[in-house]
Amino acid sequence: MIIGLIVGLSIPVGRYIAAVMAGKKVWLSAVLKPVEKRIYRVLGYQDTPAEMSGRQFVLAIVVFSLMSLFVVMGVLMTQQWLPFNPNHVHNVPWDLALNTAMSFVTNTDWQAYSGETAMSYLSQFAVLTTQNFASAAVGVAALLAVIRGFSRKESQTVGNFWVDITRFTLYVLVPLSIVLTLLMVSQGAVQNFAPNHVVQGILLPSGPASSQFAISLLGSNGGGFFGANAAALFHNPTGLSNLFESVAIVLLPAALVVMFGQMVGRRQAMVIYAVMLGLLVLAVIGTTLSELHLGQHVTDVAGSTALEGENVVNGIGLSALWNTLSTAVSNWSVNASLD
Template identity: 90%
Template sequence: MIWWRDVLIIGLIVGLSIPLGRYLAAVMTGQKVWLSVVFQPVEKRIYRFLGYPDTPDDMTGRQFVVAIVALSAISLAVVMGVLMTQQWLPFNPNHVHNVPWDLALNTAMSFVTNTDWQAYSGETAMSYLSQFMVLTTQNFVSAAVGVAGLLAVIRGFSRKESATIGNFWVDVTRFTLYVLVPLSVVLTLLIVSQGGVQNFAANHLVQGTLLPSGPASSQFAISLLGSNGGGFFGANAGALFHNPTGLSNLFESVAIVLLPAGLVVMFGQMVGRRQAFVLYAVMLGILVLAIIGTTLSELHLGQHVAGVAGSTAFEGKNVVNGIGLSALWNTLSTAVSNGSVNASLDSFTPLGGLIPMLLMQLGEIVFGGVGSGLYGMLSFVLLTVFISGLMVGRTPEYLGKKIAAYDMKMVSLAILLPPVLTLTSTAIAVSWPGIGASLTNTGAHGFSEILYAFSSMGNNNGSSFGGFNGNQLMVNVVGAVLMGCTRFVPLIAMVCLGANLAKKKQMATSSGTLRTDTGLFAVLLLFIILLIGALNFVPALVLGPIADFLTAR
């Protein structure tokens, strides 16, 4: 039986996320932790570099948004600049050329938005300087930006009649120093211990086969921990030098979900454990059902469905991981908006590919991206509270804060914009002249490849279904706009929501207050997620993977 490995990995994620969440709460509320001796002097020097004499003052919502936009704009310009000039810069032993402007724009926007969609193969298209200086750096920065946005929302609930929601620079600095850096060092050493590549040697050919080198393990570690997923090599975690053994696959699978799950525990530490338990249970329940569905599809349908390219149970899967761990990894990575892959999704059965696609389309809320997953789930929580309040005639409240019209406008923007733009981008691509030449498959499977690509970009995931050439002008430009809008508009909307909530009074719980820490509320939340999140994509899914399943023989 293969299920024991799934149980082990899920058990490790749950078990480790609890102490990690407590540590996160201590760090992000400014308490001393065991790493303070090492990082507190560094933290203070960073504040002085930013122009603050000591710990920076708290920001208003507008100041918080300006800081997000400023850092992201600078990051975008720097990444594009390095990629477009990399052949003239150092650390380029493979003599790769400059990246064309459209691919540079797409790649820069991808890494700045924590999406890490890659329309290139890293070992042949990127210099080592591009990989470790700008792309790896953005894996840290973009994850920290998402957590800063989450903290703005949490403080909105926890503060009373406050004009501020914390300081963006403090949140980014602390999360990077105290959380991302130490975890990345540990995971890098674990990957290297299993045979992962970490050097500056040039690629070389052995009997006509390219053996890639480079500082790969350090980038892969933070890409997993930060819900980025971008691979140093084109095959991502399916490459031998990224994910060499079953033990490395275990470490890396846990790393995908560890921080997103830990942030839910942190939320409980900061606002109420019972509230966090409900969210954790809903997220974990959806994730477990998705893992079971994907695995069963690959185990039992893969041998009988002669899908596109004659799909079989083992096609497109690394023999080290086999069917079970391949299904598990790709379910985890699409649920958490990580985007890394250890198998070819294009070779999955139609239903095995549908579940990861649907997990992305739900809006990266099943633990989701670092920071962005939890504030995405909180937007569905507020929508559930609002709808439930209307149904029973009670004032919508959550954590003692009244949910008013402005709050629901921000929630609606965060929930509805990604599916609208994702489907619009898919329609543009499908209608684009000559798009068929970019596909390796036709019919429903070909449409699935396009739908998956834009679902991945539109939900900050970055994984690739395969079979679709994303490196073309239209896809690069449309994808860059899609990734930018679906990352920053919901993020800014949630920061504005947090700022508005922080100004409100804390309302006392009464007999008329709808309880949000019960099993009944968890069921309502799950219903709203499926009703609003999933139904947006049902027509497109019918045309893609469902039609592919019904017509496959």
């Protein structure tokens, strides 16, 4: 069912992305086109920026990424003196700040900390969540430059970096993240600015978690607000939230293949899509069978098999599926610990 939803949604979403990135009018244009133009003016352009050469495009990526790196490091290293720090966390050491900044800027989101105890809310929503949007948009912009290089045999330009990241963020990432955040919150996922609570020695974390995790899933970032990622009930409380979030992991990677087909050729895209889907299905089958039959089973006093490292709401099947989907697109979010 989840794979069917991904396939069914990726086709219209991919066509929508292709239209957006080509500058065509879409159903959100009436609302977002004025915002897009205002962003260009803030960047110093009176109209839509002109296209760039390949060298200019790469230079823009490097400059933007370095600026992002320094901003993330700066906030993390000074967070205890900044607002939105109700849990009174300390500044992040420079080496961990550098590690985290490099990880988030490159869309890796490898985390050597637990967000609920090491990061202020400002660090979480102002720089890490923002960087989840930015790094995903940078990756898609680079993909678009490559696609245009294939499709424009005589052109000396590959698009404009600032236009690409603006349109993809504004028309694609932001609307989808808002929808996913609302769906997660409707199931009980955490989204507030209240401080953490300790009840009978157990930490009950709070914070603007759902908004960060939504873009983390959609943008193939994978980093979570909480150390346990989607294995924490505060991120993924119900079977329905697990459904929404599982679809979100692969939706945009699959849709970008459809976008490729719209821009270059459907035949090539169909081959790529079919191979990716086939490998994914095989991986899901193999992972699920391994969890069911090859792992170490632990039985309780009643003789039933315990779900070691897995939430009973999801069980073995949905735990294996999530981790396979996440690994397939290099998302690296988790909703369980597999054998």
